[in-house]
Amino acid sequence: MLEAINLVGVRGERRLFNRLSFQVRAGECLLVQGENGSGKTTLLRMLAGLTASAEGAIRWKGRLLDEQLGEYQRDMLYCGHGLGLKEDLSTMENLLISAALAGISTTPALVSDALKEVGLAGRESLSVRGLSQGQKRRAGLARLLLQQSSLWILDEPLTALDTAGCQWLVNVIDRHLLDGGLVVLTSHQHLSLAGTSHSIRMGA
Numbered sequence: 653m654l655e656a657i658n659l660v661g662v663r664g665e666r667r668l669f670n671r672l673s674f675q676v677r678a679g680e681c682l683l684v685q686g687e688n689g690s691g692k693t694t695l696l697r698m699l700a701g702l703t704a705s706a707e708g709a710i711r712w713k714g715r716l717l718d719e720q721l722g723e724y725q726r727d728m729l730y731c732g733h734g735l736g737l738k739e740d741l742s743t744m745e746n747l748l749i750s751a752a753l754a755g756i757s758t759t760p761a762l763v764s765d766a767l768k769e770v771g772l773a774g775r776e777s778l779s780v781r782g783l784s785q786g787q788k789r790r791a792g793l794a795r796l797l798l799q800q801s802s803l804w805i806l807d808e809p810l811t812a813l814d815t816a817g818c819q820w821l822v823n824v825i826d827r828h829l830l831d832g833g834l835v836v837l838t839s840h841q842h843l844s845l846a847g848t849s850h851s852i853r854m855g856a
């Protein structure tokens with residue numbers, strides 16, 4: 653279970669959220685909603701351990717994040733706005749490197765399979781710079797298939813995806829939830845998940 657307890661988000665002079673608490677259990681998706689600038693990315697970065705909360709705590713499997721950062725980094729996959737891709741490297745190189753950094757063993761054959769599933773078959777050796785925005789998004793999301801993390805934190809994952817890409821992602825998320833995974837995501841687009849989801853609204 654992921655548990656946020658009395659989180660406080662401060663950016664400059666602005667208090668974006670105050671004493672925010674919620675829980676996400678195995679098989680559940682938390683949808684973080686709100687207008688532009690309401691603090692969704694700030695919250696997701698906190699949950700990913702990239703930004704500190706001014707107060708409060710985050711627990712994963714009952715223990716504070718700070719006590720288990722290495723373990724948490726292996727259990728959690730964060731896909732932020734930047735997608736975590738190096739433009740000068742090929743999609744294959746990017747995915748092999750990000751798996752290695754996450755401590756996951758993978759092979760070029762598995763990466764090829766993942767790229768095929770996201771619709772990038774035959775583009776393994778193309779540098780990311782040569783991909784369209786939607787293809788870059790697909791390459792970044794291929795990490796979901798390779799890294800076997802139980803907690804996915806996804807910031808606007810539908811951005812730039814076409815209709816088929818959005819439907820693919822919804823199916824992948826539903827499959828993950830059915831397998832007992834957890835998802836926290838933001839999206840300005842409507843997501844029609846079959847699995848259990850609940851939402852919080854920032855700035856309300």
Ligand SMILES: Nc1ncnc2c1ncn2[C@@H]1O[C@H](COP(=O)(O)OP(=O)(O)OP(=O)(O)O)[C@@H](O)[C@H]1O
Nearest residue numbers: 663664668686687688689690691692693694695854
């Ligand atoms: N590094 C930073 N330094 C100072 N202020 C920041 C920083 N990052 C974000 N902010 C401010 O914090 C507020 C919340 O930003 P955040 O990115 O969390 O919003 P958001 O809800 O994700 O927005 P969007 O829907 O546009 O993605 C904004 O007013 C933004 O200007």
